[in-house]
Amino acid sequence: MRSRLETERSWISHDELRAAQLAKLRTGLRDVLATNAFWRARLHDVGGWDDFERLPLTAKSDLVADQAAAPPFGTNLTYPQERYVRLHQTSGSSGGHPLRWLDTAESWEWCARIWADHVYRAAAVTRADRVFLAFSFGPFLGFWSAFSGAERLGALCVSGGSMSSEQRVQDLLELEATVLMSTPTYALRLADVARERGFDLASSAVRVTIHAGEPGASIPTTRSAIEAAWSAVSFDHTGMTELGPTGHSCSARDGVHLIESEFIFEVTSDGELVATNLGRWGMPLIRYRTGDRVIVSREPCSCGSPFLKLVGGIQGRVDDMFTVRGVNLYPSQVEEIVRRYREVGEFVIEHRRERQMDEVTVVVEAAGSDFPIGRLEADLRQALGVRLGCRLVPLRTLPRSELKARRVIRL
C-alpha cells in the first residue's frame, strides 16, 4: 500500500541529490572550519567528493575522549555557548561514557523538520493525528525530537512520560490516540498489559505505530506481533542522539530509507554505516562511524523514494555481534525466530567464553512450564545453522528497559 503523500511527492535524481549534498556540506563547513576546534584539527576544506573521501573517520570514542579532556561539552562547538538552546545525552549503554550533545534553535528545527517531512510523512501521519509517545522523556534525543516534529506537523502531541504501563494504555485509549511511538519491545509489553487488564487495543483508534531504539519493527515476526496486537501498521525509525533522525521504513516494508537529503551516508568495507549530518552545524558530525552493521541497496523502491535503503533495517550493533562455532550472529537474527512464539515476553542472549569456546544461551521468559523450549532450539538451529541452548525463566524476571533492550549479556 503506497500512501497518498508518497505518490504525490516529486523526488530529485541521484545526481541532483549528490550535488545538493556537496553544496550543503561546503556551506556548513565554512563556519565549522573557521571556529570549531574539534574539526579544525581534523578536517581540511572540501572542494569535491575526492576531498571528502580523504577526510578521517571519527568514532564515538574520539568524542568521548574530547569531552573528557574539555568538560562538560568538549571542543566540537562551532558557536559561542549562548547560541545553544538544548542539551541531550546518549545513554552510554554500549560500554561508553554518555556523550553530551548541544543544539542551536536552527539545528533543533532541522531535527523536527526531518521528522515532519520524512518520518511522519512516510507513515502518512498528518495534522489530524494524535500522537502518543510512550517514553520516559529522559535525556536522549529521540522522543523529544519526535515530539517537536509532530508538533511542527500540527498533530496533537501527548507525552506518556512518568506513567505506569497501565496508565499509558488507559490514557491513549481515552484520548483516542491514532499514532503510538515506543520501542518495539515496549509496544508488545503495552499489549500484554492491555490484555491482562481487559482493554481491547485492536478496537482502539491507533492505526500507526512508529518504533525506534531497537530493530524490531524491521524484523518481520516482531512487526507482525505488534501489528496484530494493535491492529495497526508499524514503521521503523533509526536515529542517534549525536547524529539526529536518520531514517524510516516505507510502504515497501523491507527496510529503512536513509534520509540522504539531510545526511551523507557511506558504508565501510566491513559493513559499518558512516554518516555526516548536513543541518546540525553547531555540533556537527563528519564521517561518523555509527557502530551499526548494515546491508544497503540502491534498487528502485516501490514507494518511489530514491534514497538508499538498509535492507531489513539495521542488522545489529557492531558491539552486539557474537560468534558461535565460527558463525557471526546478531541478536536480530535470534529475535526473528523467538518472536514466532507469542507467549515469549522478553529474551536475552548470554554469551560466555569457556575453554576458548564461545558458549551462548538464549534465555526466554514465558508464562507456565509448558513452553516448547525444545522446538525453539530446533527452530534456531535450523535457521542459524548452529546450536544455541535455550533456558526458560518465568515471565517478568528479565530486566526491562524503556529505551533499548540489552540483548547480549557477556558473562
Ligand SMILES: [Zn+2]
Ligand atoms: Zn521505499
